[in-house]
Amino acid sequence: MRRYYKQVQATAWQIDSRQPVRTDSRDHDPLRSTALAYYLFIYLVSLIMQVCFAGTNKEIWLSSLIALPALFAGILLGQLLFKKISQRVFQVLTYVILLFTGLYLLTTSL
Template sequence: MQELFIFFFIILTASILQTSTGFGFSIMATPFLLLLFSPQEAMQMNIILSLVISFSLILKVRQDIDLTLLKKVIIGSVVGAPFGSLLFALVDVTTFKLLIAILLLGLTILLIKNFSIQQTSGRDYGVGFISGIFTTSIGMAGPPLLLYFASTKKNKEMIRATSLAYYIFIYLISLLSQLTIEGTSLMVWLYSLYALPIVLIGLIVGQIVFKKLHQRLFLKLVYLLLFAAGMMLLIQSIWTML
């Protein structure tokens, strides 16, 4: 019973975060789900519940999606994904995660200090390419996209909507890949089913939170989540090396 209560609390917090920002479910949920489940089970629950949230919200936010940018990011991801798989097979993943963690933390600090770049078509494809690499190598698609959106000063509506639309694409591919290559378990689907009422509460609360977040506070939340993702990778890498 205690384990189930902890599980529900993790899912509720992560659902509110994902609904109010368009990202953050995996950053918040995965490290804690790993304390309760195997890596494969935690990853699959994360993907399934993220998809539930994204599909639930996408019709409501569809008018805020930057379709041109989304198409370029998706194309870049498709091209980048095989390179990520190659890196995973050839490079020491722990060292790679450590380098990514340091880079992510450094770029987040630059963003906090008002670092910005100009959006270009080439950079749109490029961030998708990097996101594709991240997805298949370290299982974290979001940080490159968030860094790019924040550094190009996108508004919160566009960031949330385009992120949710992108996650539908990337998580569907990831889930199909997981089910085909690694299989699944009854526990994954049972716990995902148990979590649905909690996700619904998170959707309602998250929508309220989103309406109250002004642009400046929204960006501060982006920086906090990026920093958390960097710290999570850093801790994982150091822990594995010890």
């Protein structure tokens, strides 16, 4: 039994240490498209709820229209970066942004 366990452990170690981690962007396409569809739906529902329950005014719509060019520039930049950036770099950047956002929220709430 002990010999079998050592073989399984050695095989698992070889799989973990010798196999390259795939960071091909095609592996992430389904997750990305699902997330985009989800956020599109959620933002649409949020907008409808905002207009129905809290109301809106001319200033909000004007600010939204002014922000549209930045929105489209961000979408274009995201499309370009998605093809060039590895999954590992994306994860590190995401964690850094989350860390600074969390620190900001902590300092402003005190």
